[in-house]
Amino acid sequence: MxxxxxxxxxxxxxxxxxxxxxxxxxxxxxYGASLQKMVKKIExxxxxxxxxxxxxxxxxxxxxxxxxxxxxxxxTVASGA
Numbered sequence: 001m002x003x004x005x006x007x008x009x010x011x012x013x014x015x016x017x018x019x020x021x022x023x024x025x026x027x028x029x030x031y032g033a034s035l036q037k038m039v040k041k042i043e044x045x046x047x048x049x050x051x052x053x054x055x056x057x058x059x060x061x062x063x064x065x066x067x068x069x070x071x072x073x074x075x076t077v078a079s080g081a
Contacts, residue, residue: 021036023043024036050068052070052073053077054073054075055072055073055075057073059071059073060077063076066079066080
């Protein structure tokens, strides 16, 4: 860090140059960019909350593959598996 400070850089300057990878940051540099983009799209959609068709609230959350549960009205919907 002494070298960086002698050049006029601080540690906060370095942190601003990082990429914002989001949910796929856990994979690091493994698996390649194309696969990571596909996985990012899938993981964002499966962790998102959706609108419940019964009560209309945005509380529908994925429980398992093809099973969705509304946190408000506690209805369970099975689809797409």
